[in-house]
Amino acid sequence: METAVAQAKTKLWTGGKSPFNVSYGKLMMWYFLLSDSFTFGAFLISYGSIRFSQNYWVDHNAVFNSFPGFEANLPLAFVSLMTFILIFSSVTMVLAVHEGHKMNQKGVEKWLFLTILGGLAFLGCQSIEWTHLITHTHPVLVDGVLENWGTTMSHNPWGPHVMFNGAMVATPGPVAFGGYFFGITGFHGFHVTCGVIINIIMFIKTKRGDFQMRGHYEMIEKAGLYWHFVDLVWVFVFLCFYLI
Amino acid sequence: MPEQTTAQVLTHVSDEAHVKRIWKAFWILLILTVLELGLGLVIYQLDKGDPSPWLILFIKGVITIFTVAKAFYIISIFMHLGDEIRSMMLSLAIPATLFIWFIIAFLADGNSFRNLRNTDAGSRIYIEQKVHHHYVPPVVPAEKSDKKLD
Numbered sequence: 001m002e003t004a005v006a007q008a009k010t011k012l013w014t015g016g017k018s019p020f021n022v023s024y025g026k027l028m029m030w031y032f033l034l035s036d037s038f039t040f041g042a043f044l045i046s047y048g049s050i051r052f053s054q055n056y057w058v059d060h061n062a063v064f065n066s067f068p069g070f071e072a073n074l075p076l077a078f079v080s081l082m083t084f085i086l087i088f089s090s091v092t093m094v095l096a097v098h099e100g101h102k103m104n105q106k107g108v109e110k111w112l113f114l115t116i117l118g119g120l121a122f123l124g125c126q127s128i129e130w131t132h133l134i135t136h137t138h139p140v141l142v143d144g145v146l147e148n149w150g151t152t153m154s155h156n157p158w159g160p161h162v163m164f165n166g167a168m169v170a171t172p173g174p175v176a177f178g179g180y181f182f183g184i185t186g187f188h189g190f191h192v193t194c195g196v197i198i199n200i201i202m203f204i205k206t207k208r209g210d211f212q213m214r215g216h217y218e219m220i221e222k223a224g225l226y227w228h229f230v231d232l233v234w235v236f237v238f239l240c241f242y243l244i
Numbered sequence: 245m246p247e248q249t250t251a252q253v254l255t256h257v258s259d260e261a262h263v264k265r266i267w268k269a270f271w272i273l274l275i276l277t278v279l280e281l282g283l284g285l286v287i288y289q290l291d292k293g294d295p296s297p298w299l300i301l302f303i304k305g306v307i308t309i310f311t312v313a314k315a316f317y318i319i320s321i322f323m324h325l326g327d328e329i330r331s332m333m334l335s336l337a338i339p340a341t342l343f344i345w346f347i348i349a350f351l352a353d354g355n356s357f358r359n360l361r362n363t364d365a366g367s368r369i370y371i372e373q374k375v376h377h378h379y380v381p382p383v384v385p386a387e388k389s390d391k392k393l394d
Contacts, residue, residue, distance in 0.1 A: 020332035027332070034336055041343055045350045052354030055362065055372075061288040075288050080281050087277065091270045094322045098262060228322045232315055239311045243284045244304040 029222045033229045036191075040233050043187065044240050047180040058158035058173050060242055063151065066136075068128050079242045082125045083234065089118025090231040093199075097224040100217025105206060108220060112203045115227065119196040126189050130182070141169045153178045181241060188237055191230050198223050269321035276310045276317075283307050 012019045020027055051057050061075040068078070092114040099107030137148035138157040141164050149157035149172075159173030202223045211217045283303050290300065320326035325333060362370035 020335070021329045022332060030332075030336055034339060037340070038342075041346060045346055048347070049350040049354035049357075052351050053357040053361070055358065059291070061284075061291065076281055076284050080277070083277055084274070087270065087273050090318065090322055091266065094266050095263070098266065102259065225323055228318055231322075232318045235311055235314050235318065239280075239308065243280055243307050243311075 023218060025222055026218065026225070029225050033225060036229065037233075040184075040187070040236070043180075043184050044236060047176075047184065047240060050174075050176045050180070054174050054176075056160055056174065058156065058177050063133070063158055064129075064242055066132055068132070076242060078125065078129060079238065082122055082129075083238055085118055085122045085125065086231050086234050089115050089122070090228055092118060093224050093227045097217070097221050100211070100220040103212070103217070105209065105212050108206050108211075108217060109203065112199060112206060112220070116196055116199045116203060119192055119199065119227075123189060123192055123196070126185065126192075130185075133181075139169060141171050151178055151181075153182055184237060185241070188230070188233055191233065195223075195227050195230050198226060265321060269317050272317055273314055276314050280307050280310050283310075 018024070018027075022030075064079055065073050065075045066078065067074045067081075092111045096108050096111035096115060099111060133151040135150055137150045139146050140149045140157040140159070141162060146164075146169065149155040151157060154175065156173035156175055156177045157170055158177070159171040161168045161170050163169075202220055205211060205219065206217075211219060283306060287300060287303055290303075325336070359370075360366070
């Protein structure tokens with residue numbers, strides 16, 4: 001019995017079949033995603049490192065408190081919408097992969113199309129958020145003079161408040177905030193953009209019947225892995241910038 | 245003929261179970277996100293007063309645990325890693341444990357940097373200043389404010 005198990009184990013690595021029981025392409029997609037998670041991890045941990053080195057950091061509930069079309073103070077509202085969009089597009093992607101297993105071309109098309117729409121909706125929301133942050137200015141006390149600053153890579157109007165001419169006014173905050181926020185959400189947005197492009201290519205190939213002819217929908221699975229990874233990264237970006 | 249029908253029924257059942265599992269994972273993710281948002285708003289409300297930093301840290305810790313749970317569901321259900329064989333999972337999980345060192349080392353580094361700066365590398369005592377953390381609406385109107393005031 002034991003020798004049989006040992007034999008089976010050695011045979012797993014003697015060639016002729018995948019020892020990990022997955023195809024080469026899928027395994028390499030996993031290893032790419034592992035390396036990409038370290039890239040994102042390095043960015044986010046560096047952000048954490050700088051944030052820990054400061055006595056004061058911005059109050060995210062004050063920075064991210066607007067919702068397009070509303071004047072009210074709505075902390076967390078818009079980013080929740082973005083998060084829900086991305087989670088939902090992850091579900092539609094996994095359903096597309098599932099339809100692919102069943103060789104159901106129409107099903108793959110339908111769910112993949114919804115995934116692309118979700119990705120585009122997320123990117124749209126992100127561009128609205130960025131535009132609002134950069135163009136919407138706030139009074140900041142700089143060297144005894146009030147200036148109006150937007151939130152950019154070089155300007156942070158979200159510093160501690162001080163008394164000035166009988167009113168509370170913000171002072172410049174840590175400049176690293178803009179760089180990290182736009183850098184990391186931008187890098188994530190770049191990943192989403194790539195994901196949308198990949199999904200569009202997959203959609204066209206599905207429509208042409210390429211996968212039906214090939215006999216399997218493994219490409220959809222690989223694109224799906226990438227798309228879920230984008231969602232996974234967003235879960236952590238959401239945590240680091242908007243929640244804690 | 246009857247066998248074929250049984251097989252069809254069986255695939256149909258396992259197929260339905262699979263779709264059910266996907267939607268279950270979706271609802272779990274949604275509920276965890278809503279809970280995170282709820283706790284985020286609790287922090288927002290607490291910040292208006294003068295909360296204990298330990299309480300805030302505790303709530304943030306709970307949110308972080310929820311996030312890790314979400315990551316687990318995405319990886320195991322959506323990315324189907326839970327269905328792969330053990331050696332394949334380990335080939336990804338073992339390198340990923342580097343993150344434990346990575347996070348601890350670099351946050352400790354940042355913390356040490358702050359202490360060194362605040363105390364001039366230990367040569368003086370740091371007295372924490374109270375800063376106004378939450379947003380206070382400015383009294384000065386925004387359009388007038390870029391001209392010089394004295």
